[in-house]
Amino acid sequence: MNILVTGGAGFIGRWVVQRLLNDKHNVWILDDLSNGRKQNVDEFFGQDGLKEFIVGDIKNEALLDELFKRGQFDVCYHLGASINVQDSIDDPRTTFNNDTIGTFNIMEQCRVHNVKVVFMSTCMVYDRCADETGITEQHPTKPASPYAGAKIAAENMVLSYFYAYGLPVVVVRPFNTYGPFQKTGGEGGVVAIFVRNQLKGLPIHIYGEGTQTRDLLYVEDCARFVVEAGYSDAVNGEIVNAGLGRDITINDLAELIAAGNEHNPEQVEIAHVPHIHPQSEIQKLLCNYDKAFRLLSWKPNVSLDEGIKRTREWIRTSDLM
Template sequence: MKTLVTGGAGFIGSNLCKLLRSEGHEVVVIDSLLSGYRRNLDFDPDIRFMEADIRDQAAMETAVEGCDAVFHLAAAVGNKRSIDDPRLDADINVMGTVTLMEAARKAGVKRVVVSSSAGIFGELKTLPIAEDHPIDPDSPYGASKLFEEKFSLSYSKLYDIGVVALRYFNVYGVNQRFDAYGNVIPIFAYRMLRGEPVTVFGDGEQTRDFVNVQDVAQANYQAGLADGVSGAFNLGSGTRITINALIGMMEEASGIKAKVEYGPPRPGDVRDSLADLSAARASLGFAPSVNFENGLREYMAWLKADMRD
């Protein structure tokens, strides 16, 4: 199978590329390197890499040529980034998705897997979160991801394209580097390794569903092979922990005592998060397999080595 991974030099994309190559599939990557790293793909010289923006129509049409499946991971990511620069968030996530889907349609691509987000739900009304939970995004990022999801899924109704949208919860793992706008785990890990204080926004009793990137890559792969399946699916671990408990687990995983500071809650942050995985399990065969403690130890060791390079 010939595959295209947009954002393939990024955190999740590079892990998916490694899985696809291990399964013997041809991989093309398009990435602007705005937040990706070319060295994430150094593990395999046979990956065809294109440095280009997903909003570039000509580049996208070249990238999808002859592909059987497309995995769309390129995005402007994060609630706070979108609040600070909503125009950039919309331009990349909305127009990038439009450009991709049109290129895929014209090229006759049969399967597209897009990366959505639990951010589409906004503040939660019930736990765990099933796919039919009310949708009310609290940030431009959540709104742009909702557009990406709905626009892509409309193609599965209009054209001969199977589309699966995966709603990521809090993804963490190898190849996730520090980004001030990013996930809490790399931010905390980076600061702990540098001996800097970590800031908890709120009382620290808010909960998150953390899922390892290896499980997310596996879910993407399974979605790409799930002929006849279209729709949106939640993707998490099906478990949750508080931010305060997370700090304790990171201390244990790293052997470092964190310096913790507390600040006011941030706009756009939800209080609780927990994915219902029933639909993904039934339709995609998804079952998370990475133990959180083991995943944290692996990640902390990887980041420590990466920061030395």
């Protein structure tokens, strides 16, 4: 197939691109490099399947018009977005313009050219988990940040094209994804930040009390889920979760990573610091991925321990140390 991946130079996007190339599709990447890095996809240049790498903005309608006419796409994996919760609180306009209006621009092109859409949403749209059965797709949403609000608005826009025009679309809600190629600073992934600090012998800082829990999904499992959603008609018009199906407190995660390893056997200090956005914190996130298993036969393959091991090895040998 001919496939467009917006945000394809980002953390999850580059793994989606890799899987699509491995499956022998023709792939176009569109990324404005505000979150992604060209280095993330350098290894794909020269492969027959990578047709174009376009540095461009999903808010540029003229660019999208020309690209969709040229590409004759079968599927668009729409991952391009502003993803930082604190940035959305400080500057909600930019997040809304990128995540909601940018998504509208993509949907209009996909409607005109009859292109299936896989829309990358987030578990951050959910209210806290109430029990150990986990969060299903029917769980209440709660836009506790402008980022979550923009994603919910975009989800509704995407689904409206299924109901109004019969366009094949699917909304995917991965839980907290981590692994190689994730940023290790700022509001990067908690696993990546903790691992980098441990390897460098630096303290691990926890926002707030650390009792909040996260369901941590290894990035290759996430990419497999996202890609399979684009291949299957069974999920058209649906919202689908993906996660590990177990959660861990940030305190326990810090203890696990701080304990040391063969590359740095010294246990590092763990310190609690004031939360940067307590009003947008979700106290418990635990995924119920029964629907993904039922419709896509998807389940996670990589355990948390194995995922942390792979992430640590990548960070240790990358330029992010």
